[in-house]
Amino acid sequence: MMRYYQRRQRPTQVSSELPLEIIVEILSWLPVLSLLRFKCVCKQWFLLLQDYKFIAKHRDRTCYTLPPSYHCEWDKKPFVTVCDENFMLKCCCSGLSLEKSTTSQVCRIRNPATRKMLYLPDAQVCDAEFMDLGFNLLTGECKVSCVYFNRAQKEVGVEVITVGKDETWRPLYKQNQNWLQRGKAVLTQSCCGEDKVEWALHLPEIITEGHDMCLQIHSLDLWSECLTTTTLPQGVFVDLENLRTFLWDNRPAVADIVGGDLHILVLVDFKEHKWSQNKIIVPLKNLKVDNTILMDEIVLKRACSNTLEFQGGSQLISYDMEKKTLMVFDSLELLKKRIALLKSTLISLKEMRSEINGVQD
Missing domain, CATH: 2.120.10 (Neuraminidase)
Incomplete structure (x- = not known):
């Protein structure tokens, strides 16, 4: 009886990390502003969010409406x-x-x-x-x-x-x-x-x-x-x-x-x-x-x-x-x-700067 109880209490080894393909799938549905913040999560995400294949996939799945100032x-x-x-x-x-x-x-x-x-x-x-x-x-x-x-x-x-x-x-x-x-x-x-x-x-x-x-x-x-x-x-x-x-x-x-x-x-x-x-x-x-x-x-x-x-x-x-x-x-x-109907994009060109404070990308 004791042996059975000890087996039941033994922790199960479960990975806490999601496969990269699942992460890519989730991120591809998120809005641009959220993804810009996620660039700081880790180097892998930073590189992913600049990859043109991911940018194309993300753009095909999202839309934005131009600001009213247009x-x-x-x-x-x-x-x-x-x-x-x-x-x-x-x-x-x-x-x-x-x-x-x-x-x-x-x-x-x-x-x-x-x-x-x-x-x-x-x-x-x-x-x-x-x-x-x-x-x-x-x-x-x-x-x-x-x-x-x-x-x-x-x-x-x-x-x-x-x-x-x-x-x-x-x-x-x-x-x-x-x-x-x-x-x-x-x-x-x-x-x-x-x-x-x-x-x-x-x-x-x-x-x-x-x-x-x-x-x-x-x-x-x-x-x-x-x-x-x-x-x-x-x-x-x-x-x-x-x-x-x-x-x-x-x-x-x-x-x-x-x-x-x-x-x-x-x-x-x-x-x-x-x-x-x-x-x-x-x-x-x-x-x-x-x-x-x-x-x-x-x-x-x-x-x-x-x-x-x-x-x-x-x-x-x-x-x-x-x-x-x-x-x-x-x-x-x-x-x-x-x-x-124009679609949003994560594309950033070299030396692009923020229109708000002029900070270079």
């Missing part, structure tokens, strides 16, 4: 000003925001979730520019591109800066305006996109040689910084000057209206100079918004899945090509919704 305004196009109202939001990527001063060329990258930011060298003074931010979660590389327009010199150029490596903007590309002066200058990904593992911008140009004309699309891969030029096949479209360019599933596409139908040819692989074998034809005859036929003043923005998007002033018009139905959105309200 608000949208309308000035010919929708834009967003941020917390101090002296910076406008240019674009977002992987939870990071690229912001530019409303009164100068000062630019900064900001993480709204961690309240950390990094100021960049001033961008070039120009008549207009398009700026984009890319972060590659596979490599941790972060770049900012700037496409600028100089009307005095009649040129368009591309500059880039690699965060943490470059001290100044580096020129990548220049060309005369030609096709660009008609407002169809740059084809880029959505300004509120997620990861840019594949990241390129495309600049269409009309080339004239004597009486002959051709359309070329200059595609700049912003990660490799390689330029590829693809020529539109001869005879596919008759009137090159009236062609419209836009993005079809983030690939450059060329379109024209023929007999009331929209004829589209897609550059499916710019690195291989490969165009789609057949044209995509979309009937436009019966597409009306407020009794205005879309084919009269059509501004193509992009296409994704089975949806075509048109811009009409302050309205964004979405056409479902399968159901053949139209939906009209207010561009400003749509931008607000997209921004509100």
Whole structure:
């Protein structure tokens, strides 16, 4: 009896430590601010919370709403000003925001979730520019591109800066305006996109040689910084000057209206100079918004899945090509919704500082 009692009282050896995979699973569901505090728990957690694979997993599982200090305004196009109202939001990527001063060329990258930011060298003074931010979660590389327009010199150029490596903007590309002066200058990904593992911008140009004309699309891969030029096949479209360019599933596409139908040819692989074998034809005859036929003043923005998007002033018009139905959105309200859905991230770039007290990360 005594032996039995002693066996029952013998302590059981149970590990008090959870397996690392269980810890990772739990942490991946927690909010950013909690995880920032947990960096101090131990060296293993500190390294884990900076690992890009964990950052990607965490971001896919959490969301945050931008602070109320973000608000949208309308000035010919929708834009967003941020917390101090002296910076406008240019674009977002992987939870990071690229912001530019409303009164100068000062630019900064900001993480709204961690309240950390990094100021960049001033961008070039120009008549207009398009700026984009890319972060590659596979490599941790972060770049900012700037496409600028100089009307005095009649040129368009591309500059880039690699965060943490470059001290100044580096020129990548220049060309005369030609096709660009008609407002169809740059084809880029959505300004509120997620990861840019594949990241390129495309600049269409009309080339004239004597009486002959051709359309070329200059595609700049912003990660490799390689330029590829693809020529539109001869005879596919008759009137090159009236062609419209836009993005079809983030690939450059060329379109024209023929007999009331929209004829589209897609550059499916710019690195291989490969165009789609057949044209995509979309009937436009019966597409009306407020009794205005879309084919009269059509501004193509992009296409994704089975949806075509048109811009009409302050309205964004979405056409479902399968159901053949139209939906009209207010561009400003749509931008607000997209921004509100941006996901938080633990990403911190080298030399980022707190926007509250300026402490370096």
